[in-house]
Amino acid sequence: MLVLFNGRIGWGAVGETALLARAGIIEAVxxxxxxxxxxxxxxxxxxxxxxxxxxxxxDAHVHLLHLGRLLHRxxxxxxxSLAGALERIERTVRESAEPVLFFEGADESLWxxxxxxxxxxxxxxxxxxxxxxxRVCMHIAVANGPALERxxxxxxxxxxxxxxxxxxxxxxxxxxxxxxSEEEDRRAVLRAQERALSFGVTTVHEIDxxxxxxxxxxxxxxxxxxxxxxxxxASAPEETAELAAENREGDLFRxxxxxxxxxxxxxxxxxxxxxxxxxxxDGTLLLERDAVEKLIRKAEELELPVALHxxxxxxxxEALAAHExxxxxxxxxxxxxxxxAEMLTxxxxxxVRRQGLLLSMQPNFPLRWGGPGGLYETRVGRExxxxxxxxxxxxxxxxxxxxxxxxMPFDPFTGMEGAVRHPVPAERISPEEAFHAYSGRAxxxxxxxxxxxxxxxxxxxxxxxxxxxxxxGEPLRRERLARVxxxxxxxxxxx
Numbered sequence: 001m002l003v004l005f006n007g008r009i010g011w012g013a014v015g016e017t018a019l020l021a022r023a024g025i026i027e028a029v030x031x032x033x034x035x036x037x038x039x040x041x042x043x044x045x046x047x048x049x050x051x052x053x054x055x056x057x058x059d060a061h062v063h064l065l066h067l068g069r070l071l072h073r074x075x076x077x078x079x080x081s082l083a084g085a086l087e088r089i090e091r092t093v094r095e096s097a098e099p100v101l102f103f104e105g106a107d108e109s110l111w112x113x114x115x116x117x118x119x120x121x122x123x124x125x126x127x128x129x130x131x132x133x134x135r136v137c138m139h140i141a142v143a144n145g146p147a148l149e150r151x152x153x154x155x156x157x158x159x160x161x162x163x164x165x166x167x168x169x170x171x172x173x174x175x176x177x178x179x180x181s182e183e184e185d186r187r188a189v190l191r192a193q194e195r196a197l198s199f200g201v202t203t204v205h206e207i208d209x210x211x212x213x214x215x216x217x218x219x220x221x222x223x224x225x226x227x228x229x230x231x232x233x234a235s236a237p238e239e240t241a242e243l244a245a246e247n248r249e250g251d252l253f254r255x256x257x258x259x260x261x262x263x264x265x266x267x268x269x270x271x272x273x274x275x276x277x278x279x280x281x282d283g284t285l286l287l288e289r290d291a292v293e294k295l296i297r298k299a300e301e302l303e304l305p306v307a308l309h310x311x312x313x314x315x316x317x318e319a320l321a322a323h324e325x326x327x328x329x330x331x332x333x334x335x336x337x338x339x340x341a342e343m344l345t346x347x348x349x350x351x352v353r354r355q356g357l358l359l360s361m362q363p364n365f366p367l368r369w370g371g372p373g374g375l376y377e378t379r380v381g382r383e384x385x386x387x388x389x390x391x392x393x394x395x396x397x398x399x400x401x402x403x404x405x406x407x408m409p410f411d412p413f414t415g416m417e418g419a420v421r422h423p424v425p426a427e428r429i430s431p432e433e434a435f436h437a438y439s440g441r442a443x444x445x446x447x448x449x450x451x452x453x454x455x456x457x458x459x460x461x462x463x464x465x466x467x468x469x470x471x472x473g474e475p476l477r478r479e480r481l482a483r484v485x486x487x488x489x490x491x492x493x494x495x
Contacts, residue, residue, distance in 0.1 A: 002461065002488045003039045005032045007048025008469065010455050011432055019053075021461035024487030028457060051482060052469045054435070055453050056202030056462035057412040058442040061339055061360045061404025064196065064206050064229075065215070066138070068188030069180070070104045070407075071195065077105030077136060077409070082113040086121060089133070093126045100130045100147075100178055107136045109267060109375035116142050119163025130178070134170065136408055137265035141170045150177035167264050167284060171234075175209050185215045192410075193227055197491045199411060200484050202462035203228040203452055205360070205404065205442065207259050207307070207339075210235040213243050216253040226486045228462070230256035230446045232307045237295065241302040256446045257305035257334075260295055261286050263315035266342065266369075266379055271312035273343065277380060283312050292322035296336065300326070305334040305447065307360070313343040320351050327355050334447055340365075340406075342388050349390075352399055358445050359401045363391055363434070364408060366427075367418030374423075391419055392427040395437070402442035403434070412438045416475040431475040461488035 005018035009029055018035035020028045020043075028038055039045070074092045079085035089103055108116050122131050122144035130147035134140070142163045143151060153160035157169045174180060180188075196204065206216075210233040219225045229252060233240040237258050244255040264270025264284050272283035287295070292308070299306045310316045319338055326332075337358040338344075342365065344352070352359065366389040369375035376385035395401050403415050419434040429437075440453030452460045465483040470476055484492035 001040065001043040002485075003035060003043045003045045004048055004053060004463075005035060005045065007051050007053045007465070009053050011052075011054060011435060011469075019455065019461075021488040024461055024489070026455060026457055026459050026461050029455060048465060050468065052466040053455065054464050054466070055439050055455055055459075056464050056484065056486070057200050057438050058203040058205070058402070058440075058453065059196070059201050059404050059410070059412065059438075060205045060402040060442040060445060061362065061406050062204050062206060062410060063138070063208055063407055064192040064204050064410075065185060065188050065208055065212055067195065067407050067410050068190070068192030069102070069174075071191045072188065073102045073104050075105045076103050076133065077107060079106075079111070081111045082108065082115060082117060085111070085133075086117060086125070089117075089122070089131070090125050093129075093131070098129075101126065101132070102178075103131070103133045105136045106133050107267070107375075109369065109378060114378070116140070116164075118142065119144055119148070119161070122163065132173065132178075134173075135265075135267060137267045139167055139170055139265040139270060140268040141165045141173070166268060166270060167261075167286065171261070172209070175211065182215060182218075185212060186219060189215060189219060190224065193225070195410065196227055197484050197486065199413070199478065200464035200481055200492075201227070201412060202464075202484070202486050203230070203442070205230045205232060205256070205445065207232045208234065210239055210243055213253075213255060217246070220251065220253045225252045226491055227252070228452065228460075229253045230449060232257045232259040234259045234261070237299040237302050237304055240299075240304055244304065254446075256449075257307055258295070258299050259307045259339075260292070260309065262292065262308055262310040262318055263312050266311060267375055269379065271343065272314040272318075273312040274314045274317070275384075282314065285315060285318065287318065289318045289321045289325075292318055293325050296322060296326055300333055303334055306336045307339050308337070309339045311340045311342045313345055313348065316341060316344055316348055320348060320355070323355050323357065324351065332356060335445055337445060344390065344394070345387070346390075346393070349394055349397060349399060353397060357399075359394060359399055360404050360445070361389065361391055361394075361401055362406050362408070362415065363389070363403055363418035363422070364405055364411070364415045365389060365418070366391075366423055367414065367421065368408065370423040386424055389422070390424075390427055391422060392429045395429060395433065400441065400444060401437055402445055403438040411478075413476060413478040420473075420475045431470060431473065434475055462486055
C-alpha cells in the first residue's frame with residue numbers, strides 16, 4: 001500500500017493533497033489528515049514536499065521498439081551537416097564489428113547540404129557489409145551496394161543508382177532482409193521502456209509489425225513490462241483480430257487496433273498532396289478510398305479500431321471519403337483515428353468532427369520543422385506551410401486531439417513546448433491543455449482505455465511528480481520531474 005501526502009494532486013485541484021493506492025490502483029484522494037487516517041501502519045509513506053502530482057504521460061503514437069534499437073545504433077540526428085554525418089558513419093564502420101550497420105535519425109532538412117548521402121558515398125565507406133542510413137521520418141533510407149542486394153534493387157520503390165529506398169521497402173526492413181533476433185528485440189524494448197519511464201511516459205500507443213506482439217507479451221509474462229501498451233498492428237484486420245483474441249483482462253499489453261498507411265512523409269515528398277510540390281510530383285498514395293473502405297468495414301466487423309496514417313490533404317481526403325461511405329449506415333462501433341493529419345484543411349476538419357474521428361497529432365513536428373527556413377517552408381513555401389498542423393484550431397473546434405511523438409524526438413516535454421509555442425501564434429494552446437492532450441485525452445482513443453489518465457479512485461496509480469507547478473504560461477519541464485510511479489511503484493527518481 002502506498003500513501004503520498006503533502007502535495008498538490010492534479011492540475012488545478014483545490015484541497016486535494018494526498019492519495020492512497022493499493023495493489024497499483026488509487027483507492028482514495030483527499031486531504032493529508034483524511035488519507036493518513038485511512039492508511040494502515042504498514043503502508044509506505046512518501047512526502048511529496050509540496051510537489052505537483054499528475055497522471056503519467058501517454059504517447060499516443062510511437063514506435064518504442066524502434067526507439068530501443070536506435071538507442072543501440074549510431075544516431076545521425078545529432079549531426080550538424082552531411083559531412084558530419086559521414087564522419088560519424090566512417091567512425092562506426094571503423095569501430096563496429098556488427099554484420100549490418102544501421103544509421104538512424106538523419107534529417108537533411110537541418111543540414112547545409114540539404115541532401116542525404118548517396119550510395120556511392122556509402123560504398124566508399126563500407127563496400128562489404130550492408131549499411132543503411134534511415135531518414136528521421138522512417139519512410140526514406142539510403143542503402144549501400146551490399147544492402148541493396150538484400151532489399152532487391154529491382155523493387156519499384158528502390159533507385160539502385162542513388163541507393164534511395166522509399167515507403168514499403170523501408171517500413172519493413174526489420175521484417176524481412178534485416179530481421180533482428182527476438183532476443184535483440186527484447187533488449188530493445190527494455191532499453192526503450194527505461195527511457196520512456198524516465199520521461200514520465202507510463203502508457204504508449206505502439207505501432208509496429210504484428211510479429212512483434214510476441215516480444216511484448218513475453219516480457220509481460222516475465223514481469224518485466226512496466227508501461228501500459230496499446231498495440232496497433234500494421235497488418236490485415238483478420239491477422240490483428242487473431243492477435244487481439246489473446247488479450248486478457250488486466251494485461252499491460254493489449255492489441256488495440258489496425259494501422260494502415262495511406263501516404264508517406266513531407267520530408268521525403270511522399271505525403272500525398274492535392275497541389276503538387278514545387279519540385280514536382282504529388283506524393284505517393286498507398287491506398288485509395290475503395291481499399292480503405294474495405295479495410296474499415298472488415299475491421300468494424302471484427303470490432304477493431306483503425307488508425308490511418310494520412311499526412312497529405314489528398315491522403316486525408318481518401319480516408320474521409322471512405323469513412324463517409326460507411327457512416328451513412330450508422331455511427332462507428334469503435335473509435336477510429338487519423339495519424340498526423342498535418343495538412344488537414346478547415347473543410348476536411350468539419351467532416352472529421354461530424355464523423356466522430358479522432359486525431360493523433362505530433363506538436364513536436366511544427367516546433368522542429370515549422371519555423372522560418374525549416375523543412376515545411378523549404379518543401380512548399382512559407383504561406384502554404386502556415387496552414388499545416390492547426391493544433392489549436394482543431395482543439396477549439398471540439399475535435400478530440402491526443403499528442404504523440406512518433407519518436408521525433410521521443411519526449412513529451414518537447415511536444416508540449418511545440419503546442420504552447422507553435423510557430424503560428426494562432427495555433428498555440430495553454431500549458432494545461434497541452435498536458436491533457438499528452439495524458440488523459442488519449443484514454444478515449446482505445447476501447448476500454450480509461451484505466452489511467454486521471455487521479456481518481458479506481459484509476460491506475462501511474463503518476464508523475466514535479467517539484468512544483470510551472471510558471472504562469474510555461475509548459476512542464478523535464479528538469480523538474482522528480483519521480484515516476486507505475487502502478488504505485490517508483491520506477492524513476494531524479495538523481
